Amino acid sequence: xxxxxxxxxxxxxxxxxxxxxxxxxxxxxxxxxxxxxxxxxxxxxxxxxxxxxxxxxxxxxxxxxxxxxxxxxxxxxxxxxxxxxxxxxxxxxxxxxxxxxxxxxxxxxxxxxxxxxxxxxxxxxxxxxxxxxxxxxxxxxxxxxxxxxxxxxxxxxxxxxxxxxxxxxxxxxxxxxxxxxxxxxxxxxxxxxxxxxxxxxxxxxxxxxxxxxxxxxxxxxxxxxxxxxxxxxxxxxx
Numbered sequence: 001x002x003x004x005x006x007x008x009x010x011x012x013x014x015x016x017x018x019x020x021x022x023x024x025x026x027x028x029x030x031x032x033x034x035x036x037x038x039x040x041x042x043x044x045x046x047x048x049x050x051x052x053x054x055x056x057x058x059x060x061x062x063x064x065x066x067x068x069x070x071x072x073x074x075x076x077x078x079x080x081x082x083x084x085x086x087x088x089x090x091x092x093x094x095x096x097x098x099x100x101x102x103x104x105x106x107x108x109x110x111x112x113x114x115x116x117x118x119x120x121x122x123x124x125x126x127x128x129x130x131x132x133x134x135x136x137x138x139x140x141x142x143x144x145x146x147x148x149x150x151x152x153x154x155x156x157x158x159x160x161x162x163x164x165x166x167x168x169x170x171x172x173x174x175x176x177x178x179x180x181x182x183x184x185x186x187x188x189x190x191x192x193x194x195x196x197x198x199x200x201x202x203x204x205x206x207x208x209x210x211x212x213x214x215x216x217x218x219x220x221x222x223x224x225x226x227x228x229x230x231x232x233x234x235x236x237x238x
Contacts, residue, residue: 022230024036059097098152099221102123118138122193148206155213159213164186167187195208
């Protein structure tokens, strides 16, 4: 099984999340680059991209949102937006990688009913800095209307233990993140924080993934620091 979850969320637009059967898709975790690129190629074939490729990015837990007009070297960013600006009139297929952080995929349409798509990497720093809200703002700057979100698998509030001070610092910025583990210690609920930010931005959540730490079919950095990365994906059918 290459995809943990996949759906055509709007006519001609698909969203998916991979699982461990798709293998590690990251180049920065000590894996063989040739094998990683082969897995990415197989993923693109499974998605039916033809000669197109998913655009990945160099994620750094920052605040930068990059607009992507065509495939190229991965930008240093934690979110990407693409619209109907390619030669074929379609957005660039996009990918975000995680192994506990929150992968967010967003889809909207412009006034001409053409898709505007985005992905965001929302770890603890990204949630605190509002990377998802910034991504929505960039989509709207590019003409997106009726934006919807798919919040992929990530570590849940019952599992993401953090020091008390860190919980207080993040929750002061995003109150919805305040949580406790199932064993009673301080934690952060990053998916809840993302959902609250999406709600404040007027974006409905269509899908919410399971906990990465609790699922053996997903990579989890908290479970194993020497692990791979799975992906959240969005693409159009051309």
